[in-house]
Amino acid sequence: MKVIIGSKNPAKIAAVKNSFSEQQIEFSSLDIPSGVSGQPFSDEETIKGAINRAAGALREGNGDIGIGLEGGVQETSQGLFICNWGALAAKGMEPIIAGGSRILLPEEVAARLRAGEELGPVMEEYAKKKNVSKQEGAIGVFTNCMVNRAEMFTHVMNLLIGQYTYQQKISVK
Ligand SMILES: O=P(O)(O)OP(=O)(O)OP(=O)(O)OC[C@H]1O[C@@H](n2cnc3c(O)ncnc32)[C@H](O)[C@@H]1O
Numbered sequence: 681m682k683v684i685i686g687s688k689n690p691a692k693i694a695a696v697k698n699s700f701s702e703q704q705i706e707f708s709s710l711d712i713p714s715g716v717s718g719q720p721f722s723d724e725e726t727i728k729g730a731i732n733r734a735a736g737a738l739r740e741g742n743g744d745i746g747i748g749l750e751g752g753v754q755e756t757s758q759g760l761f762i763c764n765w766g767a768l769a770a771k772g773m774e775p776i777i778a779g780g781s782r783i784l785l786p787e788e789v790a791a792r793l794r795a796g797e798e799l800g801p802v803m804e805e806y807a808k809k810k811n812v813s814k815q816e817g818a819i820g821v822f823t824n825c826m827v828n829r830a831e832m833f834t835h836v837m838n839l840l841i842g843q844y845t846y847q848q849k850i851s852v853k
């Protein structure tokens with residue numbers, strides 16, 4: 681079985697590889713455009729990004745399963761939450777979707793996003809280090825590394841693979 685990941689982000693690739701434990705799976709990754717804004721600003725937009733990447737990965741990578749993992753933010757009465765969504769696409773079925781953990785962003789970070797900046801560069805300045813989005817992520821920074829971005833997306837992947845195998849009555853774990 682060939683699994684195509686619609687991103688070159690190492691935190692996302694690690695999450696996908698962590699979740700499929702069967703030996704015979706071949707992985708590859710392609711930088712698939714999300715088709716939504718660089719900083720998705722709702723669950724709806726983030727879900728669309730995840731589905732577009734999963735469908736794009738399946739199509740471009742000529743695999744059996746395409747995976748799209750997408751980060752965004754969602755406004756609420758409590759403030760701005762980070763949200764994360766995943767989609768799994770395979771031929772002949774509707775994409776499967778699953779959501780990840782969400783935590784509130786500090787107001788200082790949220791205000792910059794509302795003003796049009798992207799979370800990735802804002803987090804680099806806030807945490808005073810490079811490549812936060814490829815490593816622990818905002819979720820890692822704000823949970824004191826109790827949950828990093830790869831772990832968060834691993835949970836999303838388990839939700840996706842679990843639903844897929846339930847529907848297909850197969851096992852890939
Ligand atoms: O290469 P891709 O797959 O696009 O990886 P990415 O890190 O850009 O991830 P997303 O497109 O899914 O995320 C949308 C934006 O939010 C940022 N972002 C999302 N989650 C983040 C996190 O946990 N920590 C830091 N930045 C994050 C990211 O850098 C983008 O600016």
Ligand SMILES: [Mg+2]
Nearest residue numbers: 714718719751
């Ligand atoms: Mg991106």
